[in-house]
Amino acid sequence: MIVSDREKKMKEGNVTTASTGWAESEFGIVDFGDKRLSKGLLKIADSFANSPECSINQACEDWHQSKAAYSFFQNESICERRILESHFTKTVERAQGYPTILAIQDTSYISYKNHKKTQGLGVIAARTRAKTKNFQTHGRIMHTTFAVTTEGLPIGLLEQKISSRPILDEELKELKQRSHNIALPIEEKESIRWIESLEKTNHYPELEKNKVVTVCDREADIYDLFEVASTHSFPFVVRARQDRTVNKKSQYFKKSGEKLLALMSRSPCQGEIKINFPARNNKAKRTAILEVRFNHFTMNPPRNNVKHKTRKLPDLKLHAVSVIEKSTLLGEEPMNWMLLTNIDINNFEEAIEKIQWYCLRWRIEIFHKILKSGLKVEECRLGSAERLIRYLTIMSVIAWRIFFYYINRENKSNPSLYFLTG
Template sequence: WAAEEFETLDLGDARRNRRAIELLNDLGERPTASIPGACRGWAEIQAAYRFLGNDRYDWLDLLEPHRVCTQARMAAHPVVLCTQDTTQLDFNGQVIEGLGPLSYEAQRGMYLHPTYAITPQREPLGVLDAWMWAREFKDAEGQRGGEPESRRWMEGYARVAELAAGLPDTRLVYVADREADLLPLMIRARDLEHPADWLIRAKHNRVLPDGDGEKLWARVLATEPLGEVHFTLAPGRGRRSRDVRQALYAHRVSVSDRRGGRVDATCVIARE
């Protein structure tokens, strides 16, 4: 698989290209192992660390051939979900240069925010894009420097929108969690004329501009339900499996863009 997926990889030296493919094969066969655990022998371990420590290329160069193959796979499907979320890379207790704080200031690690393409039938197609960064430490006044982390959601949509131009027969849907419920993201999509749809879990119960203080969720729940969905909720930490029935509501609304204009969207609510 790695030889086909990374056939176009160009790290400036054929030996580096071969080493990358060998390392990807090793890590793919043992995805939960450490680098020493995945490599076969001391010589391979040393070669892997030399490869990863080479500053003549970076992780974006390694991602590029996979991204191209992912885009080609997407073209074969009528609808593709471009999902985004953030995960922590926790290296707490390890002495590694460049780490920053995580959810707690005492934790050390980095953040990874990929865009993962899948079909509605849950077939994985590949990684399209990623942000990776370490947070800056808070200063004496408790303020943290660096770029606003909300920017990654807006840039994520913009890159999916750019990709849509090269996939005229595929409908792209940008999917994100509550942290992406950002008005600037919706405005950006509107101004680009929605080359890609967006589906974002709502965080803010916004006041509607035409409802005398009426809020978004109340407006939608005042409509007739479209029907019901029934599924079994899987067990989780401290939670037993159970059957769930939810009524589905959907309503087209407009929210203020705070510039004298509006952003149109369809709000969907599933309520048990």
């Protein structure tokens, strides 16, 4: 699996596009209750899509148009959810005819670090340094569900939430404790975003005939997420972050069970796959031979999950796929992945399929790259967080469109082109 030249180009942010009336078809159904506003949206979307790397002033044809764009972003009656919902409807339409759709979730931190004048931004990162106490990076947290076909064609967003962390010091302190405090219910933790998105993307009535597989990186290795998914039969593939004790007879039997890694390493190797890693981070490109193992196991609820107090948490029947690099050159970190899924895996082919789906998770990283390096959304100065959210919403759809346009035009959606990454 290798990265295509086109993806390389896109990763470098070298993107252009041509558009004729695409905004009409993507946003034509948006109703703000005022025709002028709906027209304004189409104009903005077309201008930005035509000049993806430009600032608002550069993208607009003239002063009048720039002024119209600014007043659009400032207009408090414009709800970004309407814009999104119009796009979601289109994504769902594009999904028709594909039996399996990957709903890839990921979080991106949009930093407005040096924008001193922007009002209402939350905190996306905080550290306590020796000299500057309570160092904070301001910005927005963008959690997106990006829909991709199993051939790798990005068909649009299925969900997006742009939020921020509380800004008060006490709140920050509390938050810091929370994220490590497993005694709090999941709803009170920030990780609830993974579960909310899972539920939303599985509730499109138009996608009833499609298999919508949620794909996430290690951040989403959360029992509560797996529990919701398993209860409602929402399929998922998530990379494991931790080595759990599994197959316990009961949560009260401390000594029963075994570690998942140990279980997998005594499972027979079912076959090998070859992956070409592209050159990156000053490392030369290389080919890795990986051993593939799979097995099923029982995930027991964590003993300290607060929900035990109110109800009996179920044991979950899950499957794991392990991919381990056989030998590496000196200094190379051997690749070692464990994927968790609630989809049955009975043979090597079914295991490989899950690995390929996980490889396609990289698509959302490219989407984030287009937003940041291509469209330079972090350079936008709009003066307030609300305006930025409207702007980021529209730019997200444009970023998707640029990506779709490239892949679709060259008709190169072949999963063998994608490389693996953690």
